Amino acid sequence: MKLATIRVNGTTRAVRVDEDKAVDLGESDLVAFLRHTDWAARAADADGDTYEGALDYAPVVVAPEKVxxxxxxxxxxxxxxxxxxxxxxxxxxxxxxxLVGAYDDxxxxxxxxxxxxxxxxxxxxxxxxxxxxxxxxxxxxxxxxxxxxxxxxxxxxxxxxxxxxxx
The missing domain is CATH 3.90.850.10 (Fumarylacetoacetase-like, C-terminal domain)
Structure with a gap:
């Protein structure tokens, strides 16, 4: 299972990346999403909004406490x-x-x-x-x-x- 943080309409969203689309996980980024103790099951079962086409990847962890x-x-x-x-x-x-996103300069x-x-x-x-x-x-x-x-x-x-x- 692939998880990511993407940029959408001036904000970020935590998503599960499937082959041809990304499924919204209901949180603004992966840090917020990983706070759920059952995050893996939630990600697998997610059926939120979908994003198709080229994704604008943010850093996986947008604002880490430590690197x-x-x-x-x-x-x-x-x-x-x-x-x-x-x-x-x-x-x-x-x-x-x-930190930058996957395709950022x-x-x-x-x-x-x-x-x-x-x-x-x-x-x-x-x-x-x-x-x-x-x-x-x-x-x-x-x-x-x-x-x-x-x-x-x-x-x-x-x-x-x-x-x-x-x-």
Whole structure:
């Protein structure tokens, strides 16, 4: 089952995307929809308004509370770069305003000469968890999405990345 947030008439709607149409789930976005503990059953049974044709996709999660990213997360790539495997996950954050919809333009800073991009797997967490064991963590996952991680490489090491440690 594919879920999305789309733009419709100046607002957003949570939808289930079927092959040739999208079915409205009765909420303004997926964050609101995922607050229902029975969201999966509701999505499967939804029979709301339908949207056909080209959809205007918003970010999957329009205004996330947090965007936490994991760097150096592919063992083979780390070794290819001649680096040692990290003893702890390398975490960094992104601002919610950096998120765009599937077909939106990505604005690149004119002052950077070393823009880089990587396709990444995004995990949408649908329930709040803390100090979760493996089973609880898996149960909190609402779904997965494809992300385009865009980085200004020439800006990356200009300063001490305190923002990453103090966020």
């Amino acid at each position: 936490v990213c994991v760097g150096l997360n592919y063992r083979t790539h780390i070794l290819e770069m001649g680096r040692e495997l990290p003893s702890h996950p390398t975490l960094f954050s992104k601002f919610a305003r950096a 990505v604005t690149l800073p004119a002052s950077s000469t070393q823009m880089d991009w990587e396709a990444e797997l995004g995990v949408v967490i649908g329930a709040e968890v803390r100090h979760a064991d493996t089973e609880q963590a898996r149960a909190a996952i609402a779904g997965y999405t494809v992300l385009n991680d865009v980085t200004a490489r020439d800006w990356l090491y200009r300063t001490d990345p305190a923002l990453m440690r103090r966020s």
